[in-house]
Amino acid sequence: MRRIFPLFSLMTLAAALAFGADFDGAWVVSTHDGDGRPVKADLTFRTEAGVLKASLKAGALRHEIEKVSRENDQVRFEIPWEDRTVQIQLALAGAGLKGEWRTGDEVGAMTGERAAQGLAGVWKLTATRPSGEPAEVEMELIQEAGAWRGTMRSGETGRLAMEDLKAAGDSVQFTANTNHGPVQIKMKLQGGLLKGTWTLGGDSSGAIEGRR
Numbered sequence: 001m002r003r004i005f006p007l008f009s010l011m012t013l014a015a016a017l018a019f020g021a022d023f024d025g026a027w028v029v030s031t032h033d034g035d036g037r038p039v040k041a042d043l044t045f046r047t048e049a050g051v052l053k054a055s056l057k058a059g060a061l062r063h064e065i066e067k068v069s070r071e072n073d074q075v076r077f078e079i080p081w082e083d084r085t086v087q088i089q090l091a092l093a094g095a096g097l098k099g100e101w102r103t104g105d106e107v108g109a110m111t112g113e114r115a116a117q118g119l120a121g122v123w124k125l126t127a128t129r130p131s132g133e134p135a136e137v138e139m140e141l142i143q144e145a146g147a148w149r150g151t152m153r154s155g156e157t158g159r160l161a162m163e164d165l166k167a168a169g170d171s172v173q174f175t176a177n178t179n180h181g182p183v184q185i186k187m188k189l190q191g192g193l194l195k196g197t198w199t200l201g202g203d204s205s206g207a208i209e210g211r212r
Helices: 002-010 015-020
Strands: 025-032 038-048 051-058 061-065 069-071 074-081 084-093 096-103 106-114 121-128 134-144 147-154 158-161 163-168 171-178 181-190 193-200 204-211
Touching: 025 096, 025 121, 051 074, 061 074, 084 106, 121 193, 147 163, 158 171, 181 204
Parallel strands: none
Antiparallel strands: 025 038, 025 106, 038 051, 051 061, 069 074, 074 084, 084 096, 096 106, 121 134, 121 204, 134 147, 147 158, 163 171, 171 181, 181 193, 193 204
16 A cells, blocks of 8 residues: 555645646637737746746747736736737636736737647646545646657656657556656546546556646
8 A cells, every 4th residue: 555655745736836727728818909900819827836937929929928926816917019018917717818908008808718739738637546535736748849748747746757658639648757656647538628547556546537
């Protein structure tokens, strides 16, 4: 039974990581500029060392946002746009985002929805322990130039690289090595959720489920 404990440690998120998890991932935000023209942008939030950061891409423009202020389910940040500074405020609204942009006397409504990414993105996984209790961990899957890579994060072990990662279509499997042995995870996308099993050294196993 002692070999089960490394999995429990792996699947305990630090409070700082959980704090930004609802925003983490890729979004498509929509609004209208001051002249009423529609504007769409790709907005990606990520948590690094407990700090929420973001990047915004609209056409050829890309802005790295190092300072994102968060209070409960709201975020605020600024971006340069043409010759001005635009202040943006967004809040979680169900499965989407809702808020506004403001610059000078101009103000406009803004909405956002999760970008359709298939397997790619940040997932919050819940594994079922042999006792029946849930254990949490954060997982990020990235696809670049046709190749996949990924990490798992927890407050106990920090960032762990995925090894033997295989992702295709709606299925993903990988191994995360700990000092006490490899944790093998296999999951399949079903109705927007990742569902599957975890196995530790062949001795212990259970169900696991992930959501964005």
